[in-house]
Amino acid sequence: MKLKTLSSKIWMPTDLREAWRLRQLLQLESHFIAGGTLWQTKWEKGAPQPSHLISLENIKILEAIYEKEDGGQNFLHLGALIRLADCLRYPIIKAKWPLLTKAVKTIAAPAVRNLGTIGGNVASTIGDAIPALLVMEAKIGCFDGDDIKKIDLDHWLNEEFKDDLITEIVVPEISAPPSYVHFYQKIGRREAFSGSVVTIAGIIGQNDNGTIDFARLAAGGGENRPRRLRITEQLLDGRKVESALLKKVHEAVFSEFQPAGDAFFSADYRRRVAANIVIAELKKLEEKD
Amino acid sequence: MDYEEGKGLRLKQVCIRPDGVEKVTGHLKFLTDLSFPNMLFAKILRSEYPHANIVSISTEKAEELPGVRAVITSKDVLGLNGFGLIFPDQPVLCKDKVRFVGDAVAAVAAETEEIAEAALQLIEVEYEPLPVVDDPEQAMLPSSPQLHPNGNILHQASYQSGNVEEAFQSCDCIVEETYQLPRQMHAYMETEGGVFVPEKDGTLTVYAGTQHGYKDRYQLARILNMPEEDIRVVSSPLGGSFGGKDELNIQPYGALLALKTGFPVKIHQTRRESVRSGIKRHPMKIKMKTGAKKNGKIIAHQVRIIADTGAYATLGPAVLDFAVEHATGPYMIPNIQVEGYSVFTNNGVAGEFRGFGGNQVTFALEGQIDRLAVKLGMSPLELRQKNLRQAHDPGPVGQKIAPTDGAQQVLKQISQSKLLNSCRKQDHNGLIKTGVGVAITMHGGGLGYGRLDPAGGRISLNEEGKIEIAFGFEEFGQGLLAVIEQIAIRAIGCSREDLHIVIGDTYKVPRSGSSTASRGTSMVWQAIQRMKAPFQNSLLERASQCTDVPVSQLKIGEKGVWHQDELLISYKELAKQTIDKPLIIETRFDFPATPCSIPGGHFLYSFAACAVKVEVDLATGFVRVKHLEQAVAAGPVIFPQGYLGQIEGGSVMALGYTLTEEALIEKGTYVTENFDTYLIPTIKDVPLSIDITAIEELCEEDEYGPRGVGEIGTVAVAPAIAMAIYDATGIWVNKLPVSREEIVNKMMETEMSKWLTSK
Secondary structure, three states, rough: OOOOOOOOOOEEOOOHHHHHHHHHHHHEEEEEEEOOHHHHHHHHHOOOOEEEEOOOOOOOHHHHHEEEEOOEEEEEEEOOOOHHHOOOOOHHHHHHOOOHHHHHHOOOOHHHHHOOOOHHHOOOOOOOHHHHHOEEEEEEHHHHHHHEEEHHHHHHOOOOOOOOOOOOOEEEOOOOOOOEEEEEEEOOOOOOOOOOEEEEEEEEEEEEOEEEEEEEEEEEEEOOOEEHHHHHHHHHEEEEEEHHHHHHHHHHHHHOOOOOOOOOOOHHHHHHHHHHHHHHHHHHHHOOO | OOOOOOOOHHOOOOOOOOHHHHHHHHOOOHHHHHHOOOOOEEOOOOOOOOEEEEEEEEEEEEEHHHOOOEOOOOOHHOOOOOOOOOOOEOOOOOOOEOOOOOOOEEEEEOHEEEEHHHHHOOOOEEEEOOOOOOOHHHHOOOOOOOOOOOOEEEEEEEEEEEHHHHHHHHHOOOEEEEEOOOOOOOOOOOOEEEEEEEEEOOOOOEEEEEOOHHHHHHHHHHHHHOOOEEEEEEEOOOOOOOOOOOOOOOOOOOHHHHHHOOOOOOEEHHHHHHHHHEEEOOOEEEEEEEOOOOOOOOOEEEEEEEEEEEOOOOOHHHHHHHHHHHHOOOOOHHHHHHEEEEOOOOEEEEEEOOOOOHHHHHHHHHHHHHHHHHHHHHOHHHHHHHHOOOOOOOOOOOOOOOOOOHHHHHHHHHHHHHHHHOOOOOOOOOOEEEHHHHHHEEEOOOOOOOOEEEEEEEEEEEOOOOOEOOOOOOOOOOOOHHHHHHHHHOOOHHHHHHHHEOOEEOOOOOOOOOOOOHHHHHHHHHHHHHHHHHHHHHHHHHHHHOOOOHHHEEEEEEOOOEEEOEEEEEHHHHHHHHOOOOOEEEEEEEEOOOOOOOOOOOEEEEEEEEEEEEEEEEOOEEEEEEEEEEEEEEEOOOOOOHHHHHHHHHHHHHHHHOOOOOOOOOEEEEEEEEEEOOOOOOOHHHEEEEEEEEEEOOOOOOOOOOOOOOOOOOOOHHHHHHHHHHHHHOOOOOOOOOOOHHHHHHHHHHHHHEEEEEE
């Protein structure tokens, strides 16, 4: 079989500064690339290949993965180049960051996860790992030419797209009591290897007398940039699961989550599904009561 | 896979198919894998618009691009500028008008694929866009733009018996519903392609997959203005077809460019090119009104079918005839009125697809039966039983058919299915509902009355001493070689090592007709039954002459002819000694059709019943098929794994048709351009448990042997899933693929308050 070749010139910098310098030099004619799986789907759709691709694959620092305590909290540091498949390989991630494992398992298919990176998933701004990372309040490391700056992922997503070089994802460990529910659901167009229609993640906790004292929700899906559902979170805080609350929460998610529809699923469907899933999880919380 | 004792045991037998090892190890070369010295690469320029006049085409800049060897437009078509299996209304290269986004306007041969691609961009075509005809019902109006000289109605078919209007007056219960079926894509793994080689003697060799090599040769001869004999079509193996490669696709362009340049030319479409230009399953809108007496006897059935056939005819008329014929399925209804229209639009091109119009109309018919059952308060199985055909009843359009008890057999078998009585589990939130459904179908084989449907084959003892069996059928994954091998070994008495099977090359094979309409297995069996006695007799006579042992003491066996448990003379030796007088037996006959003059009316039918269990997630509308069973009555099983593969594969294809697959077109342009938006099932979407039962007994007077099972497994699945969804949720599905959005919306209406109540 004849393989198609890229028309782009490929640059293989070995450190962050060199990568940054190339990007500054080549500007709009270039892109950073890691696993390349998302780019491939775009090119397949007819998007032009840029003249220059700056591959991050040889930058060793981006392959680091470790746990680190900071201010009494434990953090997972995932280098941007860590392959999605590798995220699933570490038992420690499964044990302490189960939502991340759950999320990564739903991304594409095994062959794609062997190539695709966690950094790329986040850099796409629509990756399926993002809702899970948002409810864990992950930060990302961004290299700005001089330093690596830590930025809240939520904050970064809400900014206009900047020309950032993501170096790592930093995920706090949430030591939640068993009375908490953690959930992550990706509703695709089929069971696996499908783009997301709705992706929703959450952590909701209640104290001993059944009052909700911890609520984080995030939703995305399709071309929709995932975001926290803060109005709904506020609505939940300090309340008990009861019929009146369920109704209000359903309405709140429906009005707060504003995804775009496409030829396959309308915006309203996505909003309803997101609301339904949150209700289903609240009912689980009630069961735990 | 579970099999109960005594049923379906034969399906457990294991033997390796002749092409099995090469295929699973990836060693097999498909025709699109071939390369020749000095080979050029071709690309086809397709229309920018779904409907437009062509004002001008300028190829000069493309021709000047270094590496381009030829650019062709309609001017370069040597013979007839048209193709089509029934009538050639599809231009090879459009001259003044385009009618769909896959219409070819020009083609380029160049030294590399990249140059050919770049050259396409340099071809300047000026179009004058015309209004897009994208709704078949609108297209039927006189005010609609007309796409062809004879108007927008390609074909009309009808069937009538009794008087429906009167009968509806005396019905106790009437169900009326409109069903909408989607445009499904074949999604074969190997996209259309091949290599076209101009030979030194002026002939042309075509290496390109098809379902009927001789038919391609006939169509190409017309286009190239060449004698058929000067074209050799090598056409197997293919990486899948499912009906999608029976019609010509890229062959005309490869052939014209090879003749023009004098060099071998390769074309291999990308998936996007395949989606854009390839045929699809007919979308249909089917309105049915069905009435019954209180006791469940159905007495009136009225059907109106509108099929969106797209821009050109291909097999559109035959697909509509098939749908009309199967609109009453296996039920005996005294008053019937069926009318069908196949309508031209600018929505791609619809044509042949596994199931051939039966899938659409069976979805509607079985939907009617289930709705009637619910309305009558009767079990769906009981209602079916009450109206089911008996072995000697006429066929669905009142025609004489081969006696068959298949309908009763499959219904009885599926009624015993454990899954129908399995317990309904609900999750603790009550958000996941379980339901079961059953549907049955009958499906005609062969092309039917009034259509040329010749079959045939050849057995010979070749020079190498192999028993050579040749058929003009094609191998596209269905397991044809294994079927030929199994039938031949059993009929002749030799071993598999003694055989040499030849298919897929018009220079080597006899005419057997198309590998379509579930006819392959049936025709191989019938041909070998016809040839076996003359071949065996002749072989034994020769052995007798060579050895002076009387024929009565000889027996055909492994490696050669045996005498008293000893190999007397090997086939090799026999071939050597009789080389001057080759032993060749040929047969030609027609696929049996009904003697009644009904266009496309069938004579041989197979039957299937499908039971499914589904889970419906009310929060998301997601439907999961958890278990699927099929009972199939299609005569004796020839090759067990092939049979299972066809029914399991057919079930999965139908599952996709039901739940996710739709080649979506908006204003004449495909929205689903590739497999990232056109979603076929993955292994995760397929139920872990699929149980198949083969019912092998035929009626005593049935001498037609095994039927092909290429299509039958795809037909009853969708209506069974629809019924299971109703069973789980109370929602009637009347449109495929099943809309999750509709399920969620309806459930929100009915269950919302319960849902939003805390414990």
